[in-house]
Amino acid sequence: MPELPEAETIARGLRDPVTGATVDRVEVVHADVLDREAGDFSARLRGAVFESVGRRGKNLVLRLGDSRRMVVNLGMSGRLLLRGPGASGAPPTHPAVYFHLEGGRGSLVYHDVRRFGHLSLHSASEYATWSASLGPEPLGPEFTAAALQRGLQSSTTPLRSWLLDQRRVAGVGNIYANEAAFLARIDPRARTHTLDADAARRLHRAIRRVLREAIDARGTTLRDYRTAQGWKGEYAAKLRVYGRAGEPCPRCAEPIVREVLSNRSIFFCSRCQPAP
DNA sequence: CGTGCCCCCTGTCAGC
């Protein structure tokens, strides 16, 4: 579910409440989301301090002591929720892991209905290897139009599939891949090596624009996604094509088309995004 | 190696 804007929003929401907090106790409800046996995972976190909260692509990255990190991939339905010490409000419906914090700071809950998410612990070198396996941050300085064009030239896969490959660019998922292709006026089925320099420039701008807009709106809630505070993101109302099959194209009023590509939906305007 | 398909899991919704 969550893509870069959702992960960024969660990271921002966790930063103040969690930074400096010490893990008192880990309570594992569903060990299948962990990268190791539950007792080992819990023992390694007990007494650890969350030194910082960041993000790499769609993943949350919480720094622990000794340069260790906990990486949280939220999968389709994962949430990282803050729960106050008073435990007011309804309890979470699908908790997988609780991180109970010391000093009346409440707890951090990893919540995941489908349990496609994963929590993993990395040493400094393991983290470096993992991070290096991901593509550049699309909002960072390494992601240039020229670098994007080179990457597109090196592959024959359809654009939407290329954008979902985290080794190419880190953080774009199905919603923002479709939105970016629309803004760039490129057919999401187009083979990437057929795209010229101007298309690459338009796509570069479109990716950055849609991700920034979505961060400003605190992400897109279709169903499961929530911020760390449990709020919905507001970007769903601003989506131009995703989930809008049959509705008029915001640019030309032609009905938006839904098709299936590699078992996942694509949405596009056949007039504004002509087949190559 | 690159590419594409299946599957992991649970919940929801449309159609009959």
Added chain:
DNA sequence: TGCTGACAGGGGGCAC
């Protein structure tokens, strides 16, 4: 109502 099938923001594994 209740059943069935399709579909959902991701990504690892495997066959070609």
